[in-house]
Amino acid sequence: MAGLLANLRNTVIVSFVLALIIIAGYFMHYGSADAIFWQAVFRWLHVLAGIMWIGLLYYFNFVQIPTMPKIPAELKPGVSKFIAPEALFWFRWAALVTWVMGIILAFDRGYLLQAITLGATEGFKVPQHSFIGLGMWLATIMFFNVWAFIWPAQKIALGLVEADADAKAAAARKAMLFSRTNTLLSIPMLVTMTMNQTIFG
Structure with missing residues (x-):
């Protein structure tokens, strides 16, 4: 074993x-391998990838970022050259899989358009679609932040892309701020994802 x-x-x-x-x-x-069965499979994949994504988001914000200033200078390359790039690999791909599985799940359950419009297509009469739509938009903003801002900035900050010291410092701050934005959005996003399933089924 x-x-x-x-x-x-x-x-x-x-x-x-x-x-x-x-x-x-x-x-x-x-x-039967009908729509309900596949919804269960997609939900499992959505939650599995989501745990990886949000778990790493919290690792960065609750562990790595606050701890880095306390690490002696000679030890910091161990984090920036080995741990952070590996964590960012799983972080960004988990974000993509989570988002894609969420879209597939909403489509398969027949409420993708209603959720995207926050229930506007139904005159805001179905709160289930408004709430899950809110969660989907929060998750979409978070997913976009990962790929459009956090990962490109981290490539500069970690030295994966050539840049001078000032550019690296600016990129590190940018990555931190967008990562903190995702932390801020993650808790209300998780409220919609968990309570929606419990309250509305």
């Missing part, structure tokens, strides 16, 4: 195999 757990790739493969066995069990008992 220790040999399996010592290798992350093998651990994740086994975890996915176990998940697929459980999904097969749901399929056997549900008896």
